[in-house]
Amino acid sequence: MKATTQHLKTTLRNLLVVLACMNGDVLAAPQTFDFKDPKGVNNATFRLDAPLEAISGNATGISGTVAFDPAAPAATKGKIIVATSSLRVGNPMQQEHMLGDKWLDAAKHPEISFDAKTLENVKTQSGTITADVTGILRLKGISKEITVPVKLTYLKDKLGQRVPNQKGDLLVIRANFTIKRSDFGIMPGQMEEKVADTIELTLSIAGAAPR
Amino acid sequence: MSKKVLRIAAVILLLAAVALWGATGANHGWTKTSVPVQRTDEVTGITVDDYQKRFVPGIDFLGLALLGSGILLGASFLFRNR
Numbered sequence: 255m256k257a258t259t260q261h262l263k264t265t266l267r268n269l270l271v272v273l274a275c276m277n278g279d280v281l282a283a284p285q286t287f288d289f290k291d292p293k294g295v296n297n298a299t300f301r302l303d304a305p306l307e308a309i310s311g312n313a314t315g316i317s318g319t320v321a322f323d324p325a326a327p328a329a330t331k332g333k334i335i336v337a338t339s340s341l342r343v344g345n346p347m348q349q350e351h352m353l354g355d356k357w358l359d360a361a362k363h364p365e366i367s368f369d370a371k372t373l374e375n376v377k378t379q380s381g382t383i384t385a386d387v388t389g390i391l392r393l394k395g396i397s398k399e400i401t402v403p404v405k406l407t408y409l410k411d412k413l414g415q416r417v418p419n420q421k422g423d424l425l426v427i428r429a430n431f432t433i434k435r436s437d438f439g440i441m442p443g444q445m446e447e448k449v450a451d452t453i454e455l456t457l458s459i460a461g462a463a464p465r
Numbered sequence: 466m467s468k469k470v471l472r473i474a475a476v477i478l479l480l481a482a483v484a485l486w487g488a489t490g491a492n493h494g495w496t497k498t499s500v501p502v503q504r505t506d507e508v509t510g511i512t513v514d515d516y517q518k519r520f521v522p523g524i525d526f527l528g529l530a531l532l533g534s535g536i537l538l539g540a541s542f543l544f545r546n547r
Contacts, residue, residue: 295506297513308494312501312514342516344497345523407509415508426509460509 284323287425287461289316289334293416296459298336302435304450309348313366315340320370320461322425324408327383328376334427334459336366357440358394367392368402382407387429393438402431413462422464429457468544475537482530486522496523 296316302309313336320332338360353360370389377384383406391400405428413422434451436442501514
């Protein structure tokens with residue numbers, strides 16, 4: 255009798271462990287986060303610091319999806335797209351030139367995209383994940399593999415605080431990196447005294463995964 | 466009379482341009498027709514610059530004013546002294 259009770263207890267305990275695992279992260283599949291932000295805060299800023307002129311601005315036309323599993327962040331994959339026409343600077347003539355055919359040619363190349371392939375050096379510290387993401391950056395029709403340091407912040411059950419009556423999670427991605435416009439065929443070697451070759455980029459975006 | 470009017474107009478144009486340039490922040494860059502205004506999302510902590518339409522004269526504006534003023538001043542010399 256005592257042995258049967260012990261066996262029952264063990265079985266019950268094992269069952270509870272299995273149920274807990276099924277409800278938690280152990281069996282969790284990657285969530286798909288949509289980066290089309292209804293609040294319009296997702297943005298990429300750019301800065302070009304040439305000897306004679308500094309140009310800065312941002313882009314807010316961001317979309318794309320990222321598959322992220324908080325239990326396996328190294329498996330993160332996804333694609334972020336920036337609408338070229340959403341790039342803004344304060345000066346109207348600079349804006350026109352920037353989107354014109356000599357520079358970004360927004361009419362012919364309406365999207366700038368980054369397709370994340372692999373994550374390396376993944377470290378988790380107090381809910382924030384840092385990693386080096388390698389992927390393909392496509393700009394003005396030229397694709398180039400780059401590696402970018404990123405910071406991922408998983409905000410569980412926080413979607414409701416941004417979108418009322420909507421349950422789900424948020425994923426915030428931040429990245430600071432530089433590229434060279436000459437690598438992407440944007441007026442290489444020309445006007446570098448006014449338009450720097452090096453472009454400093456800062457990406458701050460949040461994606462939503464509703465449940 | 467016309468000579469005097471043109472010279473006064475040249476001075477007024479230049480002073481008004483410098484006053485407007487100084488009053489709007491003495492922007493040393495190019496003229497802007499929209500300016501970034503920061504907005505922060507409380508949940509994610511993301512800060513974004515929203516561009517709002519605002520005229521901020523730059524050094525090109527001062528240059529144009531100086532050119533206009535010079536033209537007025539130059540034109541004033543076309544009138545002979547009586």
